[in-house]
Amino acid sequence: MRVLVVKLTSMGDVLHLMPALSDLAEKHPGVIVDWMVEDSFSEIPLWHPSVKRVVSVATRRWRGFKLANIKEFLLFWRYLRSERYDVVIDAQGLMKSAVFSRFAKLNRGGLRIGFSGDSIKESPAAKFYKKTVVVDRQQHAIDRLRQLFSGGFDYALPIKDPNYSLSARRVSSRDLPTIFLFHGTTWATKHIPDSVWRELAELIIDDGYKVVLCWGNDLEHDRAKWIAKGLNHAHVLPKSSLTDLKNALSKASGAIAVDTGLGHLAAGLGLPCISIYGSTNSKLTGALGKNQTWVQSAYPCSPCMLKSCPKITNQVTMPPCYQELDASEIWQSLYEVIA
Structure with missing residues (x-):
């Protein structure tokens, strides 16, 4: 067929x-x-x-x-x-x-x-x-x-967890264990504050891990460089193909993501990952797979499913559904899975 x-x-x-x-x-x-x-x-x-x-x-x-x-x-x-x-x-x-x-x-x-x-x-x-x-x-x-x-195709729906049929993950033991930070995404309302990413990078490195950041456009590249600036064990990848990223992730220890395609790739590989959702609904499109944890904002209008936030003003420059994020809690949640 x-x-x-x-x-x-x-x-x-x-x-x-x-x-x-x-x-x-x-x-x-x-x-x-x-x-x-x-x-x-x-x-x-x-x-x-x-x-x-x-x-x-x-x-x-x-x-x-x-x-x-x-x-x-x-x-x-x-x-x-x-x-x-x-x-x-x-x-x-x-x-x-x-x-x-x-x-x-x-x-x-x-x-x-x-x-x-x-x-x-x-x-x-x-x-x-x-x-x-x-x-x-x-x-x-x-x-x-x-x-x-x-x-x-007229067959009974299998009663088992999703199988992405991707290559098995192979964690490297020779170098520092690696945590990827997936900070890039399409909607403005999916972004968390850059300061949270910076704090996460510092916490991860303090606990003996290497931080790796990837990017897909100039804005994401600038953000990645800002997050990594001055941190000895933070590395910004060169522009990479999706297959190169997949291969790199297969050797990582974990990841932290906003609602982005790379978070779903982590899920497909079984890579432990914390994914953060504010404007979107984790129950409908959350990264689904082994070792996946969802952090859904408890803000009253979350998930709004809007690409632009009506609450943004000159004083409020980021979606308020991410204002209560605690970087130490996010990292601790991932650390408990991978340690």
Whole structure:
């Protein structure tokens, strides 16, 4: 059976799909999976052993009708349609992903599968599928995807913890044990104060660990350098690929994260990690896996699910849901897991 999975973004969402693919491979040994994904995340699908081919898209870039974009889209079109599929399953549940799923060729008798209209925000997307699966929206994203696959492929949902099928973690014993600080994220409302990161770095180093910081853009690079400034055992990584980061994490001792894709990667690897949530809901999209701890803000309006905080003023420069964070408590929670 050859399957095309459409799951375009984001990094965390892409990693959320891994356990569903592991379930599918267990129930249908020998299944061959191709994965349509945004080009910025094209490294991730091949981490799963069932995935043979990655079909990269650039939906945002292709909105501009430039000659280069048109040529790029045509190359995508030819590459996608060079294969036929028994099943095309849209695991994103958006109009955009539903449309792109229709571009793929099906074998005779093939199926297009997706969420039912009342299971997703953009309910018209369900009209693009031949078979739909009803999934409760008020549950974790990983559980939703596992249910979509079990319903779509007609097998009983496995009653076991999620299996990302990522390489086993190998903690290095030759150097100082390493703690990663995942400070970078997309929404402004997911960021915790820089001063908390600095205090965490100092506490971690005082207890005999090395702090490592990664970054994805200039703003994150500047923040990482500020956190590490003057600390002998704080290291800012050079610009790294996602695969390089995955390999580095496989040798780490632990991590502390905001709501970010790298926190989900830590979960997939079983790396002990404390993840901090304010504007987002850990019960729906928290990093799920072995050795994962969620810190959900108790502020009255948390989780608000807003990308900008209406409480920000000239005097209040950070979302108030993070004002009561205690760096020593956060580090102690992780230390108790890894020590």
